Amino acid sequence: MPGLNLPEIRRTTPRLRLAAAAAAITLPLALAACTDNASSSSAPGGPIKVTSTGSECKVAASEAASGSLTFAVQNDGPEVTEFYLLAGDGLRIVGEVENIGPGISRNLVLTAPAGEYITACKPGMKGDGIRAPFTVKDSGTAAAVDADLQKLVDTGVSQYTAYVKDQTEQLVAGTKEFADAYAAGDADAARALYAATRQHWERIEPVAESFGDLDPKLDAREADLEPGQEWTGWHRAEKDLFPPAGYAPLTAGERATLASQLVADTDELAARTRSVELTADQLGNGAKELLDEVARGKVTGEEEIWSHTDLWDFQANLDGARIAFENLKPALQQKDAALATELDGKFAALQAELAKYAKGEGFAYYNELTPEQVQQLSARVDALGEPLSRLTAAVVL
Numbered sequence: 001m002p003g004l005n006l007p008e009i010r011r012t013t014p015r016l017r018l019a020a021a022a023a024a025i026t027l028p029l030a031l032a033a034c035t036d037n038a039s040s041s042s043a044p045g046g047p048i049k050v051t052s053t054g055s056e057c058k059v060a061a062s063e064a065a066s067g068s069l070t071f072a073v074q075n076d077g078p079e080v081t082e083f084y085l086l087a088g089d090g091l092r093i094v095g096e097v098e099n100i101g102p103g104i105s106r107n108l109v110l111t112a113p114a115g116e117y118i119t120a121c122k123p124g125m126k127g128d129g130i131r132a133p134f135t136v137k138d139s140g141t142a143a144a145v146d147a148d149l150q151k152l153v154d155t156g157v158s159q160y161t162a163y164v165k166d167q168t169e170q171l172v173a174g175t176k177e178f179a180d181a182y183a184a185g186d187a188d189a190a191r192a193l194y195a196a197t198r199q200h201w202e203r204i205e206p207v208a209e210s211f212g213d214l215d216p217k218l219d220a221r222e223a224d225l226e227p228g229q230e231w232t233g234w235h236r237a238e239k240d241l242f243p244p245a246g247y248a249p250l251t252a253g254e255r256a257t258l259a260s261q262l263v264a265d266t267d268e269l270a271a272r273t274r275s276v277e278l279t280a281d282q283l284g285n286g287a288k289e290l291l292d293e294v295a296r297g298k299v300t301g302e303e304e305i306w307s308h309t310d311l312w313d314f315q316a317n318l319d320g321a322r323i324a325f326e327n328l329k330p331a332l333q334q335k336d337a338a339l340a341t342e343l344d345g346k347f348a349a350l351q352a353e354l355a356k357y358a359k360g361e362g363f364a365y366y367n368e369l370t371p372e373q374v375q376q377l378s379a380r381v382d383a384l385g386e387p388l389s390r391l392t393a394a395v396v397l
Helices: 149-183 187-203 205-209 214-219 234-241 252-273 280-298 310-335 337-355 371-388 391-396
Strands: 032-036 048-052 057-059 063-065 067-075 081-087 093-100 105-112 115-121 130-137
Touching: 048 081, 048 115, 057 115, 057 130, 067 081, 067 093, 081 105, 093 105, 093 149, 149 187, 149 252, 149 280, 149 310, 187 205, 187 234, 187 310, 205 214, 205 252, 205 280, 205 310, 214 234, 214 252, 234 252, 280 310, 280 371, 280 391, 310 337, 310 371, 310 391, 337 371, 337 391
Parallel strands: 048 067, 063 130
Antiparallel strands: 032 105, 048 057, 067 105, 081 093, 081 115, 115 130
């Protein structure tokens, strides 16, 4: 970033190439369930044994045949754990089993088509977990697709709810790491963590914004402030870390107070999202809201006016919108297959356009883009916006 001599901002999300992400994930939504008293067998065709400890996630096999899969998860660690099967993008949750206490075994049973996946254990139910690649090979037998539209919708909502919970847990862990560095005066470390940590917030922004008292505490920009309103949250720290000319930096005590408040408000957000109940229309409308966020703030450069890390936010909003769509996609394919195909293409096109500005594990700074490049991104956003606006009605009505 010109003039600030900043380190490369790193991403703490799964290390997946943007070129791969440009191809929209089109796996059918898996129907998942969990049961207690998991078997420890890992014979071919039988349950795949998973052993979770405080520091390891041992999966007995790295591949399986498509169709019905069972993961037998044993917690040999000291803390409650969770186990996830994620789509290859590392974001969309195909199936999960949670609240596995020490010494307890539970099964995750699901239907998975051929493709690349990621397994993850979460000791202590925090952070992004201990991850490993997992391949499902084509068995030659087509997986049964549930014809019950309501069941497809309910499964999509359940999986998106799990996604919100997962992203919130990663936000909590990342915020604490950021806050520790910021409060300690380690500006280089805090700047390096800023954009990547905020991505977890941006992916679930419609849900986070639904808590009207927390949203301004965590995400208010200086331009949003009402007269007399105390300014806290990410953008207050942003201005202090990426200061404009003539800015008077916060004192060590002020930084510590701001960091403490950021952690406390994020913990409160996590507590509230644990009991959030979502509906199919909220998924569809939320996907459109996330794209609107891109159009209003990210593609205009107004969101991150000091750090210029708008493209990190852009990617995160796009991630969240795509996950909501993909969770509803099996139901949409029954109701309007043409719209599902159109959305697949528009999401892929926008992702491909954004991938042009990838740099290492991050992106170009927004102020490095030319007006023509911004216009191209904006055109792709507009092209996706119209069909995405039809998603909710197509699934719900």
